[in-house]
Amino acid sequence: MTIALTLDDACAALAADPTATVLAGGTDLMVQVNRGDHSIGNVVAIDRVPELRGWTREGDVLRIGAGMTYADMADPGFGALAPALGQAARTVGSPQIRATGTIGGNLATASPAGDMLPVLVALDAVVELRSSDGERHLPLDEFVVGVKANALSAGELIVAVRVPVLHGPQEFMKVGPRNAMVISVASLALVVDPFGRTVRVGLGSVAPVPLRATEAEVMIGGRIDWEGGRPPTAGDVDRFGQLVADAARPIDDHRGTAAYRRHVVGVMARRALVRAFGMVGEEAA
Amino acid sequence: MRTDPYRLTVNGRPVEVIDGHAGESLLFVLRERLGLPGSKNACEEGECGSCSVLLDGDLVCSCLVLAAAAADRDVATVEGLSDAGGEVGPLAYVQRAFVEAGAVQCGFCTPGLLMAVDALLCEEPDPDDLTVREAISGNLCRCTGYGRILEAVDRAAAMRREACS
Numbered sequence: 001m002t003i004a005l006t007l008d009d010a011c012a013a014l015a016a017d018p019t020a021t022v023l024a025g026g027t028d029l030m031v032q033v034n035r036g037d038h039s040i041g042n043v044v045a046i047d048r049v050p051e052l053r054g055w056t057r058e059g060d061v062l063r064i065g066a067g068m069t070y071a072d073m074a075d076p077g078f079g080a081l082a083p084a085l086g087q088a089a090r091t092v093g094s095p096q097i098r099a100t101g102t103i104g105g106n107l108a109t110a111s112p113a114g115d116m117l118p119v120l121v122a123l124d125a126v127v128e129l130r131s132s133d134g135e136r137h138l139p140l141d142e143f144v145v146g147v148k149a150n151a152l153s154a155g156e157l158i159v160a161v162r163v164p165v166l167h168g169p170q171e172f173m174k175v176g177p178r179n180a181m182v183i184s185v186a187s188l189a190l191v192v193d194p195f196g197r198t199v200r201v202g203l204g205s206v207a208p209v210p211l212r213a214t215e216a217e218v219m220i221g222g223r224i225d226w227e228g229g230r231p232p233t234a235g236d237v238d239r240f241g242q243l244v245a246d247a248a249r250p251i252d253d254h255r256g257t258a259a260y261r262r263h264v265v266g267v268m269a270r271r272a273l274v275r276a277f278g279m280v281g282e283e284a285a
Numbered sequence: 286m287r288t289d290p291y292r293l294t295v296n297g298r299p300v301e302v303i304d305g306h307a308g309e310s311l312l313f314v315l316r317e318r319l320g321l322p323g324s325k326n327a328c329e330e331g332e333c334g335s336c337s338v339l340l341d342g343d344l345v346c347s348c349l350v351l352a353a354a355a356a357d358r359d360v361a362t363v364e365g366l367s368d369a370g371g372e373v374g375p376l377a378y379v380q381r382a383f384v385e386a387g388a389v390q391c392g393f394c395t396p397g398l399l400m401a402v403d404a405l406l407c408e409e410p411d412p413d414d415l416t417v418r419e420a421i422s423g424n425l426c427r428c429t430g431y432g433r434i435l436e437a438v439d440r441a442a443a444m445r446r447e448a449c450s
């Protein structure tokens with residue numbers, strides 16, 4: 001058991017034993033350990049490494065430490081810079097889970113239902129990795145490579161994740177059987193970049209990996225009057241919902257059917273778009 | 286695999302765990318090694334909250350804390366709520382509120398709820414209904430239907446405010 005107190009400690013312990021288990025909040029790992037699905041050998045606990053906690057802003061880039069907990073993300077200062085991440089963090093588990101669960105653990109677990117992932121994919125996040133061999137940066141879609149599969153090499157640590165500070169509205173929505181303590185049946189993040197003139201949509205729980213709804217993004221980006229600030233029309237909103245639903249690649253499982261998931265992402269897409277723009281615009285004559 | 290001995294502070298008292306196993310949770314260590322069975326074991330997957338304790342002041346599920354990774358930390362359990370330290374004696378205000386409101390049926394969820402409510406009221410002495418519901422959303426009760434529990438929280442808040450004023 002290594003309780004790392006610095007990032008160098010953690011990297012050194014992983015260099016000494018690249019097969020050691022990294023432990024952050026334990027909210028995914030300990031469930032497996034308690035079930036007997038994961039036997040614990042050497043452990044490197046990273047929850048006391050100050051370099052992994054907190055966030056910094058450099059220009060319009062927000063660098064989020066891998067050890068940032070969901071409770072940390074409730075900080076209004078953080079929510080102002082990455083609203084959809086703040087909203088998504090509020091929906092995770094319960095106060096007990098939010099007190100310890102981390103964004104780095106969510107990334108490493110790479111569950112299709114991980115609530116950070118649709119937001120991070122919509123934001124074109126970049127994951128910072130470090131090992132004793134050095135550092136590398138991977139875009140999110142190269143980091144999450146399949147159902148619970150990531151691009152981490154043995155002995156490598158997620159150090160941080162970088163997202164842009166956009167200056168437009170953001171929405172996160174998820175659907176599950178009840179309000180609290182819910183694993184997503186489907187989730188959606190919508191972010192607006194008014195300077196880049198794009199609307200970006202990330203989908204969770206509707207494919208092995210988080211998806212972008214590219215066609216829907218291109219369509220709506222072209223329909224919004226960015227100069228005049230006219231919001232999308234009712235027809236645009238419907239078309240957008242349809243294209244987002246078409247982008248999903250859902251399956252039937254114990255949490256929901258593929259048909260329901262496809263339907264519900266369309267509904268969430270329409271709602272998120274209307275919320276983001278505050279209203280529905282007049283149909284052009 | 287055995288762990289090296291490590292220390293914890295439990296309810297203000299330093300203890301040493303000398304015979305730990307590598308994968309065991311803080312909940313297991315509290316109950317089986319330290320003789321503190323107040324925290325309950327129901328799901329061992331973070332869903333029910335009956336194992337809730339404070340770790341360095343944060344409400345956590347002790348079933349999801351790897352015990353050896355909590356070395357040198359402060360743990361507060363339900364046994365430490367009252368001054369009686371787990372012996373039969375005067376109850377803490379939250380405990381009295383739960384008894385008086387009839388918020389305990391089988392009692393399995395009670396220790397975790399007491400910790401959650403105490404943590405809430407220390408942070409927010411006069412919480413509104415939504416805040417209370419949010420604060421106990423990680424604690425499941427299959428008996429009471431929560432009505433009496435919400436009543437107990439109101440009562441506890443009033444008792445606490447009175448004691449502090």
Ligand SMILES: Cc1cc2nc3c(=O)[nH]c(=O)nc-3n(C[C@H](O)[C@H](O)[C@H](O)COP(=O)(O)OP(=O)(O)OC[C@H]3O[C@@H](n4cnc5c(N)ncnc54)[C@H](O)[C@@H]3O)c2cc1C
Nearest residue numbers: 024025026027028029092093102104105106108115158331
């Ligand atoms: C009751 C309950 C409710 C939940 N609800 C939700 C929910 O609503 N939404 C949701 O998305 N998730 C939920 N989860 C899942 C879990 O809480 C999250 O995935 C959480 O972000 C995991 O983070 P952690 O720090 O606890 O990870 P840990 O359990 O410590 O680690 C998980 C995995 O990631 C690896 N790892 C962790 N950090 C790093 C790092 N920095 N570098 C490399 N590898 C690392 C570990 O080795 C391990 O394999 C829930 C879990 C429980 C038990």
Ligand code: FES
Nearest residue numbers: 328329331334348
């Ligand atoms: S036993 Fe820990 S949450 Fe259920």
Ligand code: FES
Nearest residue numbers: 390391426427428
């Ligand atoms: S009183 Fe029985 S579970 Fe709450």
